[in-house]
Amino acid sequence: MEEQEKSIQEELSLPILLADRVIKSAQEAESSLADCAELAKQAHKLSHQLRCAARLAAAASSLYDRPLRRIAADVSKNLDRALTLVRKCKHGGGVLRHVFAITTTADHRKVSSLLDSSSADVAWLLSIFDFDSDGGGANLSLPPIASNDPTLAFVWTYIAAVQMNHHHRGRIDAANNLASLARDNDLKKKIIVEEGGVPPLLKLLKERASPESQIVAAGALLSVGNDPRRVKLIAREHAAAVILQVLGDSPIKVQIAVANLVAKMAEMDSDVQEEFGKENVIRPLVMLLCVDIELDDTKLQAGSTSIHSLVQINKELSRSPLLNHTLHTDSNSSSSTTLHKKDKGFESPELKLDLRISCANALWKLSKGCLLNSRKITETKGLLCLAKLIEKEKEELQINCLMAVMELAAVAESNTELRRLAFRPSSPAAKAVLEQLLRVMNESTSPTLLIPAINSIGSLAHTFTMRETRIIGPLVTQLGHRNSNVGTEAAIALGKFVCPDNFNRVENSKAIINSDGIPKLMNLLKANGRDQVHELVLLCYLALNIDKDKGLEHARVLNVLEGAARSVLPRHPELRELFAMAIHHLTLYQAGVHYPYTGSCTVNDIA
The missing domain is CATH 1.25.40 (Serine Threonine Protein Phosphatase 5, Tetratricopeptide repeat)
Structure with a gap:
């Protein structure tokens, strides 16, 4: 831990100092002069490379330091071994010391090989940080340090590009490559997370440089986050706050990708599921689900369980980017804003359907077994909106809405207060939901629809009167x-x-x-x-x-x-x-x- 807390300059100062000592000791050698001279030459080259790395690190506004720290530690170890060897070539201190200080050509060759490997590692490191070259930092060669684990070199290369590349296309391509690696197997997902791949991807998602970059970043996080432990690590990087911001203020394709990410993360871990609720990610999801859906506000207010909440959601819906086709962005994104406005005006019904499918899926996964999230959904127009979509829609959207209702009812079954507030028989939202559940049971023959409808009614059995x-x-x-x-x-x-x-x-x-x-x-x-x-x-x-x-x-x-x-x-x-x-x-x-x-x-x- 202490080593990790050192600055990059401190990390690099040790191998630079060791390289200088190797050069000086080689000049003082009294035996194996040719071999020592070769080691001095290699140490001089390493010293120059390390100083270049130190200048690059000092100049970088956002440095990806994982490979640099690993390589600096490995270089220090090899230089220390070279220093021990060349010091043996300086005689003195009597015959006995001279006997124990005898070195062989094989020793020099082995150390020379190690310094060559270190030099290749540093050269590779400088190349992946060189984003002004034609390759844009995308060096896919294999450094010696990663010879036993090629994936490590690729992960370092792509993460460095996502975090440090000045070229927007380079960052998108690197994020795509990370997603591709993550789809291969769980070991690669684990390496991506452990090597610090999550913060650069979240940063790319948050920056809103382009819809494509946000979609790619969300897709990469989705590929990585298929395990509870990794999802926890993603959440620790304040993913919920980033997702909340992106959901409320992004083009529709980005919102779809982020809603899918929410669903996956909520499904993987109950603590992360609740964190989304605390960050109030529920509200923009419900807002997006309710867009373009006519709800009877008069009836709603007459029997609402939380009029204040509904007034607030009405205000927010009136300001929703999907309704007025405006998008609030920072002053540095004016061109992006214009593009988003244009896109908003030409959203296809298919795209809006995809958004609803993703939001309903996210609400389903967020509400499962979670009282906090279920309460937040039922305090908004969520129940009414779900009932309306069950009535009007078919296939995947209808199924997702039924599953969301089923999970809400299951939580209400075990919580008297939620059952009383959200599903009391006089509530318009509860009436609307019951009407649709009964309609599905009376009209459908599909087990996919019938099972959640029947399950929901069973969970609400204690709410029904004899009437x-x-x-x-x-x-x-x-x-x-x-x-x-x-x-x-x-x-x-x-x-x-x-x-x-x-x-x-x-x-x-x-x-x-x-x-x-x-x-x-x-x-x-x-x-x-x-x-x-x-x-x-x-x-x-x-x-x-x-x-x-x-x-x-x-x-x-x-x-x-x-x-x-x-x-x-x-x-x-x-x-x-x-x-x-x-x-x-x-x-x-x-x-x-x-x-x-x-x-x-x-x-x-x-x-």
Whole structure:
């Protein structure tokens, strides 16, 4: 750590001093004069190269110092070895010392080879920093120091170009090359991050020199950030603050690329996911999703959970670059601003669709399991906008919006306050969402759409009153879906309507039975070759909630539960008490013998 804290001038001063000492000691040598003279010549060349590197470092406004530090340390080690060798060639101190100071031609050749390698390393370093040459610093030769790891040389070259190149095209090409390397394998991604590739890429993204450079930078970060540890390292470089700025004030293609980056990073790490929420990245994403979508503000304000938040979002939407086609940039980017304005005026519907797809995907990943982000989304027009897009759009955008609603509902299921504020039945946003979830269940046959819709309704089971009679029937219908995954999801959702902590469990159980839910559930149990736990749990709840029903008896529910207990309970012992209570309850209303229940009954007792 101490070595890393030294300035570049301090790092270079040691090898320069060692080179001068080698030259002086070689001049004082009394044996192996020719070999010492050769080492002095090599040391002189290295001294000149190192001084050039020191001048370059002093003049650079933004220096990429990783390769310089590594090479300086390696050069110092080799020069120190050369100094030890040439000092042995100066006799004195008696015969014994003379015997131990004998050097061989092989020693000189080995040290000479090391100095040649050091000289080649420094020459390569100077070449990748030479951005005024025709090559623009893109030296793809392999320095000796990276002979065992060629990737290191390429990474150093490209990062140096991204950070230091004066030519805009050179920086873009270098960022593209980093992205290409990152796509190869995880080891190269790891090297890019460890060698300091993230800060230059974030700087390129933030500078807004051109949309292309920002898109390339975001793409490179996206390629690198497919691992939780690397995503954390990206976040430590204040990526969330940069992303917030770029989302709010960039051309639409850049916003798409950055929204994709947000989605990937949020998916990889929960801490980074929450950091985005703290930086308020949610707000521009919702704003971009709501652009050009008409929402009923009168109804919204009548039942809004956070009128202040909605007033604020209205103000910000009115100033949005996507609405008024203006872009605020710094005074040094006037030509870029003009170009962005022109681009904004000719945005295609396809491009706007891509932006919505990316923003909806980002909101989906940001809300997953995160109370902070879910609260921020529901405090804006996010829910209404998602409902509107589920209604109007198809395919990927509709799926992303459904997945976002599903995650929001899942968080609300475990948080009473969020459920009360965002999904209360009188809320216009909640009503709009429910309408679309029911529409999907009634009209769609696609499991990709049905599963998140059913899951969402199940998560909100505790919010519905008895006056809401439109839900149970469609859920029961989905028990008979040809795709068993949809049927299982419907069973899970219905289980939440009839579980012990649902106040309306008895009425909901009657509604399921009246909708012919028992035959469908029994068919699902017969057709489904998997664990069937959720279907059996639903059957247990129905048995407990209904005192006597001919449908349960005719469907031989008691026999099914008794048979399932033997195969399911060894794998799920936590369900033993539930099965025991359901079987006991059913026997009370079966024709024949009744079994007493003491309150601590087990399946084994009943069997």
